[in-house]
Amino acid sequence: AQSVAQPEDxxxxxxxxxxxxxxxxxxSGNPYLFWYVQYPNRGLQFLLKYITGDNLVKGSYGFEAExxxxxxxxxxxxxSALVSDSALYFCAVRDGTGTASKLTFGTGxxxxxxx
Amino acid sequence: NAGVTQTPKFQVLKTGQSMTxxxxxxxxxxxxxxxxxxxxxxxxxxxxxxSEGTTDKGEVPNGYxxxxxxxxxxxxxxESAAPSQTSVYFCASNFGGTxxxxxxxxxxxxxxxx
Numbered sequence: 548a549q550s551v552a553q554p555e556d557x558x559x560x561x562x563x564x565x566x567x568x569x570x571x572x573x574x575s576g577n578p579y580l581f582w583y584v585q586y587p588n589r590g591l592q593f594l595l596k597y598i599t600g601d602n603l604v605k606g607s608y609g610f611e612a613e614x615x616x617x618x619x620x621x622x623x624x625x626x627s628a629l630v631s632d633s634a635l636y637f638c639a640v641r642d643g644t645g646t647a648s649k650l651t652f653g654t655g656x657x658x659x660x661x662x
Numbered sequence: 663n664a665g666v667t668q669t670p671k672f673q674v675l676k677t678g679q680s681m682t683x684x685x686x687x688x689x690x691x692x693x694x695x696x697x698x699x700x701x702x703x704x705x706x707x708x709x710x711x712x713s714e715g716t717t718d719k720g721e722v723p724n725g726y727x728x729x730x731x732x733x734x735x736x737x738x739x740x741e742s743a744a745p746s747q748t749s750v751y752f753c754a755s756n757f758g759g760t761x762x763x764x765x766x767x768x769x770x771x772x773x774x775x776x
Contacts, residue, residue: 590767652704
């Protein structure tokens with residue numbers, strides 16, 4: 548069975564600094580990886596996904612993620628953090644079986660950006 | 663275009679009561695999903711419906727039932743609520759069937775069982 552791990556419960560960064568939110572995965576077969584963001588009292592919003600191709604994936608709100616097959620990682624990055632980026636971030640992997648695109652989520656990482 | 667809508671937004675139940683959470687999507691998606699979100703555990707799949715007329719169990723189906731009423735609507739029922747079912751419930755949908763497909767989420771229902 549596939550799984551993802553987010554090793555950090557919380558990441559703190561100052562506004563203007565680069566940020567990284569870590570994710571590692573375990574799958575049999577090709578990985579199909581996603582990042583979602585959840586703002587307080589809201590549903591999840593899609594940020595970006597890796598299916599195939601370039602290892603650097605660009606997404607919404609200036610976020611990007613780097614796929615590394617040898618390290619089985621898919622870390623989320625942003626060159627310059629904003630206070631408004633403060634939210635809960637989830638990494639997810641698509642279940643490779645069946646007709647439904649089921650996702651398995653990590654436990655989430657809370658990003659806190661301060662002035 | 664409302665996307666994925668859920669009702670109610672909040673609900674408080676007593677142990678043993680029943681209720682149905684409603685979900686609807688207007689994106690002509692084939693697949694729909696119900697998740698629960700608990701602190702420190704991420705989102706866990708309860709049930710899903712790959713297409714109209716089909717439903718399947720996810721990771722944590724015990725204590726729940728679902729109905730895919732039509733292509734737009736997918737409801738989640740708690741027959742006899744328990745405190746362990748206190749959680750935030752999210753419905754999601756997508757076209758399904760491909761590896762590139764993205765799930766779209768509703769705003770959630772916050773359920774408290776006393």
